[in-house]
Amino acid sequence: MASGLQQSLEGFNQIEEKLPALTEGANGVAAGADQLSGSLSEWSAASSEAKAGASEVSAGLEEVISGLKQQSEATDDSAEKARLDGVIAALSRISEGSKGVSDGVGKLSASASDIAKGSNSLSDGANQLGEGTSALSGGFTQLKQAQDKLANGANELKNGQGQLVSGLTTFGESIDSALSVLGQLTEGSNNLVSGLDQLEDGSKQLSSGTSQHSEGSKGLVTGTGKLKEGSSSLTSGMGELANGAITLQDGVAKLSDGSGELHDELKGGANEAGNIKSNEEVYDMFASPVKLDKLPINNVPNYGTSFAPYLISLSLFIGAIVLTMIFPLRDPAVKPASGFSWFLSKYSVMAVIGICQAIMVDLILILGLGIDVTSLPLFFAVSILASCTFMAIIQFLGSAFDNPGRFIGLLMLILQLTSSGGTFPNELVPGFLQGFTPFLPMTYSINAFRAVISTGDYSFMWHNLSILAIFLVVALILSIIYFIYRYKKLNGKLNEKQEEATV
DSSP: OHHHHHHHHHHHHHHHHHHHHHHHHHHHHHHHHHHHHHHHHHHHHHHHHHHHHHHHHHHHHHHHHHHHHHHHHHOOOHHHHHHHHHHHHHHHHHHHHHHHHHHHHHHHHHHHHHHHHHHHHHHHHHHHHHHHHHHHHHHHHHHHHOSHHHHHHHHHHHHHHHHHHHHHHHHHHHHHHHHHHHHHHHHHHHHHHHHHHHHHHHHHHHHHHHHHHHHHHHHHHHHHHHHHHHHHHHHHHHHHHHHHHHHHHHHHHHHHHHHHHHHHHHHHHHHHHHHOOOOHHHHHHHHOOSOOOOOOSSOOOSHHHHHHHHHHHHHHHHHHHHHHHHSOSSSOSSOOSSHHHHHHHHHHHHHHHHHHHHHHHHHIIIIISOOOOSOHHHHHHHHHHHHHHHHHHHHHHHHHHSHHHHHHHHHHHHHHHHHSSSSSOGGGSOHHHHTTGGGOHHHHHHHHHHIIIIIOOHHHHHHHHHHHHHHHHHHHHHHHHHHHHHHHHHHHHHHHHHHHHHO
16 A cells, blocks of 8 residues: 555656646646637538528529420520520539539538537536646645545545546547548538539520520511512512513514514615616616705805904004004194084094095905905994094094003903904904903904805894994093093193293
8 A cells, every 4th residue: 555655656756746737738628629619619600501592593593494494495496495495404403502502511410419418528627627627736735744635635536537537538539520521511512612613604604605596586577578579579570570571572582573674675785786787877876866956145255254353453443553653633723613613623634545445345355355245235234333443432532542542552452362253253362362352343243244145144243333333432422521531721821822922
C-alpha cells in the first residue's frame, strides 16, 4: 500500500506537473466547443435559408418549364418547337440539379443538428474535465492531510478520466460527422453553381429564341405582303401576256398573208419587167420620172434684183453723209431772218440734192441695168422719200454736233449694214443686233423697195413708208429746234456787239 501510495504520490506529482497544461487544454476544449456550437447554429440557419432559396428556384423553374411546354404545344413551326423542346430539356436538368441542391442543403441542415448535439456533449465533457482537474488539485492538497481521502480522490480521478475519454471520443466522432457534412455541403454548393450556370445559359437561349421568333414573325408578315403583291402582278402580267399572244398570233397571220401577196406581186413584176423592151423613152422615164412645173410667187429674175433694195438704200445714205463734207451745215450764206428760215435755207438745198440723187440712181438702175419694177411712179416715190429722210437725219446730226455728229452717222451706217435685213433675214442676225433693227431707217426703206420692185405688196410698202415718214418728221423737228436756238444765241451776240460799237 505504501509502495503503491508512494508510486501513487510519484504519479500524482507527475500529474501535478501536468495539471496546468491539462487545465489550459480543458479550457481550450471548452472554448472551442462553445465556438463550434455557435458556428453550427449559424450553419443550421444558413442551410435552412439555402434550402428555402433552392425550393423557390425549383418552383420558378417548374413554372418556366410549364409555360414553355404550353408555347411549344401552341406553335406550328417545327423548328421553333424543336428549339423550345431543347430549352425545356435544359431547364428540366437545371430543375433536377436545383432539387439536388435542396436535398443536399436539407442533409447539411440535419448533419449540422447532429454536430450541434455532439458539440454540446463535448462542451459538457470539457466542463466536467475542468471540474475534475479542480478536484484533482484539491485532492493533492488533501493528500497531505489525510491518506484516507486518497482512495476517494483516486476514484474521482478515475471517474473524471473516464468521462474525459468519453468526451474526447464523442468529440472525435462529432468532428468526423462535421467533416462528412462539410463535404456534402461543398458538393451541393458546386451543384448549385452548375445549375445556376445552366439556368443562365437556358435563359439566354430562351431570350435568343424569343427574339428570333419575333423577327421571323415580322419577316413572315412582310413576305406574305410581298407574295400578295407579286401574285397580283403575276395575274396582271399573265393577262397582258395572253392579250399579247393573241395580238402576236393575229400579226403573224397578217404577216404570212402579206408575205404571200408580196411574193406573188414580185413574181408578177419580174415577169412584166422581163417583157419590157428598153429604148430611149424608157431611159428618159427612169431618168426623169416626175415633170416639175415651176410657178413663182414673186419673180426675182437675178441676184442683182434681190440685192437692189439694200444697195439703193445704202447708196442714198452714203450720199447724204458725203454731202455734209462739201456743204456747210451750220454757217449761213447771208444773215438769216429767223431760225426757221436758217433751217429752211439749209434743208432746201439738201432736199433738192437728195431728190436729184434718188432720180439719178433710179434712172441708172432702170435704163442702165434694166431692172424691172412693179410700178415706176411708186419706185421713184420710195427713192425720193428715203433720200429726203436720210438727208434730214444727217443734217440734224451734222448741224447739232458737227464732226461728232458725222461720226455718229457713220456708226449708224455700219450698224445698218448688218441689222437692217438687207443681206439676210432678220431672224438670222445675232440676237443682240436684232434689238436695233426697229430703230434703223434703212430697215423700212429696204422693205419698201422690196415691195415695189419684186413682191408688189403695196400695203406693206405704204406701211413701211409711213414709219419712214416718222423718221423724217422727227429729224426735221429736231433740226428746226436747233436752228431756232442757234439763231437766238447768235442774234444775242450781234446785238451785244452793236451796243458796244454804239457806246
